Amino acid sequence: MSNIPDSLHPATWLPLLTTRYMGRGDNLVPEEATSTNTLLKEMAIAGAPAGSLCLSETQTAGKGRLGRSWHSPAGQGLWLSVLLRPCIRPEDAPLVTLCAALAMARAVEETTGLDARIKWPNDLVLCGKKLCGILLEIGFAANGIDYIIVGTGLNVGCSAYPTELAHQATSIQDHMAPPPRREILARYLSALEEIITRLEQDGFAALAEEYRTRSCTLGSLVKVSGSVEFTGVAEAIDENGALLVRDEQGNLRRVLAGDVSVRGVMGYV
Ligand code: BTN
DSSP, rough: OOOOOOOOHHHGGGGGGSSSSSTSEEOOOOOEEEEEHHHHHHHHHTTTTTOEEESEESSSSOOOGGGOOOOOOHHHHHHHEEEEOOOSSSGGGTTTHHHHHHHHHHHHHHOOOOOOOEETEEEEEEEEEEEEEEEEEEEEETTEEEEEEEEEEEEEESSSOOOGGTBBOGGGGGGOOOHHHHHHHHHHHHHHHHHHHHHHOOOGTHHHHHHHHHHTTTTTTTEEHHHHEEEEEEEEEOOOSSSEEEETOOEEEEOSEEEEEEETTOOOO
16 A cells, blocks of 8 residues: 555545535445445435445455455455435446446546556456456335445455455556545545436436447457357447447347456456
8 A cells, every 4th residue: 555644534535525415425434344335235225315335444244246255455445335326217227337337447547547447347457457346236116226336346455356366356556556545435436426417317328438438348359158158259338338249150249237258358368
């Protein structure tokens, strides 16, 4: 970590906020959490307002995608969850994960100058290795979305990830002296607020061009796994955030969900 004091106490980052509501709700910032997603989900169910967040130095039961655990050592990352209650159709809820990746890519670029790319749909990668993972947890009400918890695990210090994952994970400190985490947090909240407002007002089409520009998936050989499995070349990302892959038979196939490995990224050769 940098030798600048790097406190996550709200008193250090509230003055940096330029947001209307992100980070200005009920903020929970314990030294240690089981999982910031789990704690914030409880707050969401109890009625916390949109923009509330949970942030901790370390997690004892950090959750990753597909039921995996997420390594979250003290002081090494931005282990953060933000509560959203967006006015979008329930079927569009997964688009929030693309929006969060876009917001974090902007925040990393603005605070470090590093060109983190988005591996569709939502991993951030730097020089072919994973820098940040995103986990969405969605609660539905009878009339639509009740809450969305957007959990982000950004590797800041070089001990953020286990050494056995060094071939596929990276951190900001692997590339430069990291900025204080509060600066990344403030930029992320500001970007997320702007991007979610755009999504609510104009749909993903208004964000698609920037998303494509920051993609490391487009033009690459990919392997799609899940309910269907095939390999092909990622040709496009459409206005609804779907990945269009040209398979080996020459058919253009639309991928909406599933795991996508990208050649040359995170250990896929
Ligand atoms: C992934 O598997 O790529 C998603 C990882 C998400 C990790 C973050 S850390 C903060 C938040 N709390 C959790 O328990 N998980 C997310």
